[in-house]
Amino acid sequence: MSKICIHDDCTLIAKYNNKCSLHCNKGDYSTDRMSEKLSDFYEDLKRYILNEAFGESEVPAQGSVEALKYKIIHLKDIQFPDRDPRDAFDYFELFKMVKGLHFDNSTISFDSLNLPDIQLFFQDCIFKNTWYIYPFSIIEDISYQTLFQNCTFQREVTSSLMEDSRSTLQLENHIFNDCTFNKHLSLFRGTYKKSIFNNTDKYIQKISELKIENCEFEEGLSLNKSEVDTLIIQNMLFEGKVDIKECVIRYALISNVNFKSLFDAYKTKFNQFEIKQSIFDDFSGFEKCEFGCSTNISLKKIGFEYVTFLNFTNFRKAKFHNGLDFENTNLKESPNFLNAEINYKNTNRETFRILKHSFDKIGNQIEANKYFALEMKKYKEELKAKKGLSxxxxxxxxxxxxxxxxxxxxxxxxxxxxxxxxxxxxxxxxxxxxxxxxxxxxxxxxxxxxxxxxxxxxxxxxxxxxxxxxxxxxxxxxxxxxxxxxxxxxxxxxxxxxx
Structure with missing residues (x-):
């Protein structure tokens, strides 16, 4: 007598350590193919989909599967193996038969799902291999309207288009909600109608490296309350608001980026921070930010190299532990550095002059005098380097x-x-x-x-x-x-x- 799978409510035959081909552990592609686990998985998944769509007592006759095009299948607790599209038992052919797929608490070994006509949603899933993002449609009744919810990516996540591609990836919806990234997240050459992240307010997101290049974000980017080891944003256009509030970022590089709308990095800690050749068209806020490391002031000073601020800029109560270089910054309005803390040693005289002038312009003579004294000290050091008395x-x-x-x-x-x-x-x-x-x-x-x-x-x-x-x-x-x-x-x- 054949045994039934020990997984909850499963009625399939247990052929692999008391589990069916859907719920058993998966290995590499070659091993699973040789053990016939892949072909069994195809047949069992087919039965599972028909059962989910029509119920055990209402399974249609063979060939009568047109009704599947109107069904959204809930795929729960399934371990999906790696695949090869050349196989006769490639289970992606089953995916193409339905209206939508709801992956729930599943383990996924395939590396992408390029089915733009099929509605998708991933919930509490684990992605074991590198994952490539393609254009997608989200199941209509998903409240967050986000493709991945509470998912864990054990390897890299990247857009399907590489950095040197000439094509452009078009994405209409949010991508990640409260997800965990154990490796890199890289996006290249894409137009994103909405923020890629749609996290809940109290969720603390962790990313090893976030790299965004040659993209356009129409709604903006929300990266609040995230812990990021490396953040690289290059050759970008942000049409909407960019929020990087209350984050901890070890290294940040922003290069050749145009922020058309508001930029807010309130209370974010940047261990190392570089920004160059970028433009802020609207308000930019760095209030209560910490730049550099208070325990290692030998790190490179914070530089705003050829950065243009076309609107008001707020650095109130910011801390620059490793100094500040504002010498090559273009300012249309006076920035606000009220109660800012700036390391004197690694800051040049021109930066102190700019800060002095900004306070003079708004009538804050007390703060202006403080930076005047620092400016004169730096000037004295410059003269001291010259030989002779004067x-x-x-x-x-x-x-x-x-x-x-x-x-x-x-x-x-x-x-x-x-x-x-x-x-x-x-x-x-x-x-x-x-x-x-x-x-x-x-x-x-x-x-x-x-x-x-x-x-x-x-x-x-x-x-x-x-x-x-x-x-x-x-x-x-x-x-x-x-x-x-x-x-x-x-x-x-x-x-x-x-x-």
Whole structure:
């Protein structure tokens, strides 16, 4: 007596370890073909489809299968083997007989399904081999209108057209909903009417590498809450909104991309980030983004190379752990870098100048002064690299030392107090002749030197008449230092309070 398959509710004959050819484990194509598992699978799948379509008691006579063209078959818990279209028992011929196929909780070993006239839907399926995406139609009553739902792809997923193809892939619907990608996802030369991802709000998507090249996205792209090791987007046009919010991306490269609509990367962490030769036509948001790695500041700085922003750009509260290069960026409007954190060491002077100008333009003098000080520091470093001394080097050094280019109040205030204290003790020393008591044989030389410098000080109008008698030169130096420190203090106060 033949045994029945032990799988739930299955009535087929168990020929392979207590399971039928539909539910048993599959191996490689050659092994399954030699064991007649493929031919058995064809016959069992045919019975399964007829049973699903008409019921066991209403199976039509042989040849009367026209009614299948109006049936959607639910293929549940089936392990689909690899195939060869040249086989007489190729089960794809059975697929072509129906209106639609609903793959549910199945394991799939074939690498593609190029049946654009057949409605498809994959739910909770596992794809064991590389999967190629072809144009498809979705079963009409699927709520998410997405081809793959909660599926796992163990190998690469790629469009059916290769990078060097001259054809264009046309896709009308969403492709993935809450799917897992263990390897790469690559899309080439396609026009996508809707976002390829249609994930639920709380789902965290993981992708080893996402590569999109030479494509056009009419609705846009939604990649929210994803963990991506490598993201490469090149030679692209996004007509709709692009959302890359709350993602963790280890390496991102965006090259030659035109964002026609809104771009939002709110709170996304980019370990390494490169963008070049791209255009943002609408608002672009990088609020609370993190660029670079706080534990490895030696990584390459974040560069926006020949990037054009034609609308408002928001970098509020963004963190650039490895520095920022905005030197070759084209800006139509002033970007917002309010409360941004930028690594000073790996950022060039022109970037600080652009940020200073952006705050000046909107009247935020306090932030503008902060970036002015950083700009001057970078300028001082540039001059330091040049050989020789110059007045410009001396002035920059003094400005940085006294008030950090007008950004420090306490340093000039401290210097004012210390100068006054030193001058006070100088007066006490003069009135009590402490200097002359140190080593009396030198007194004659000390007197001649002090007389020379005091006579020189008296000859400088209008200070001569205000200088303390006998200490004219020391008093002159005190006045010069005290006024210099006072001027720096007033400048710092003004920059901290200016409206």
């Amino acid at each position: 007045a410009e080097k001396a002035v920059l050094w003094l400005n940085e030392s006294i008030s950090n280019f007008g950004s420090s109040i306490f340093t000039p205030l401290f210097l004012m107090v210390m100068t006054s204290v030193i001058y006070y003790f100088s007066i006490l020393g003069y009135e009590n002749n402490y200097l002359y008591k140190i080593y009396e044989p030198l007194n004659e030389y000390i007197i001649s030197i002090t007389n020379f410098f005091n006579t020189f000080a008296k000859g400088i109008p209008p200070y001569g008449r205000f200088l303390k008698e006998g200490m004219e030169f020391v008093t002159l130096i005190y006045h010069i230092l005290f006024l210099t420190f006072t001027w720096h203090f007033l400048v710092a106060v003004k920059r901290c309070t200016k409206r």
